Amino acid sequence: MDTNTDTGNSQSDQITGFAQKQNVSNDQIRRLGEKVEQTPLLPDLKQRLIERVQRLALLRASAGFLSPTYIIEYESTATYIDWVVTMPWGKKTEDILDLNRAKAVLDTNHYGLPAIKDRILEYLAAIILHMKQGNKGSELRAPILCLVGLAGTGKTTLASSIAEALGRKFERIPFGGMGDARALRGQSRAFADAEPGYMVKKLVHAGAKNSVILLDELDRISQDARADIMGVLVELLDPEQNKMFTDHYIDYPFDLSEVLFITTANNTTNISTAVLDRLEIVQMPSYTDEEKIVIGRDYLFKKVRLETGLLDTQLVVDDNVWPGIIRPLGFDSGIRSLKHTIEGICRKTARLIVEGKAQSVHITNDNVKEFLPSQ
8 A cells, every 4th residue: 555645645635624614714704794795784783793704804814714712703703693684673564554453353362351452442543543644753652551460361362462453573571580681681792601682582583673572471570680670671661762772782772662562460569660650551350250151162162172173073062061161160360271171171072082982072061070170
């Protein structure tokens, strides 16, 4: 064997591999630059990003594209640019300015609650009127609704219905147990584990700067971080301040004035006065037994039965059974436990059919206890 030839081939392969990696590195930086150039951004923001790409190229030239310093800096810069260029700086969805459609959406998604629906329709009417008139000299000052009520009374679904009625994207930020204001505002890129906050993440996911964002369960923020998070909320919910909201990771102001914020809480005891001053409280009533029977029989049952894979003929429930179904374990203000009960009935029926013990199930007062949760 000619060892000199083998050595020469090995060295040649190493040189070729090195050159290929060098080209890949050049391509990576070029693609970053093209991504910045092709994205519509404010001139000073675009210039910032171009300068970061240029610094990255200089670092590669001085330290080498295989150096740990360059690799870390490239990952950091590429991730940052990806977040910035995917933010909806000028992207919006087209609003549906039809109050009759909004009423139909609310009626389809929610049974009863006439007073709440009237409040929401008045709220939407003001928004729609302002948009139709196109008053450029005045800005929209829509009140920020705070839906307050016990668990399961439909607060979250009402918020999503408002987004659906306007034809906007809907996003939800959970505040339950939130223990750090950086979860909202992001963390500085000086830290290795830096990332944007919820606001930026939800805007990127929605892809529209006029989305509807639900700030859910404001009263369940961690006690230790409540003051800091409430301070960020004051800025978010104030139309004079949220035009220049700055996420610590992005480090550039973003206009949140077109975002439609909706908030929810079980009660307002743990919400700061400064935040409450910016909210319009809407009390969510508990459902009556009569309302829960209609919701369970005409809405939830049909939906859950379909999701379980049951045909209409495979599970039938007598009308006189529903009073026992809506409260098998006592009173509940919402409908969440009612849905769980119906899901249990459907699953038990599905098991009987799959095991071949029945082809269909007819629930009456005589056998309903076999399908309800145990006491």
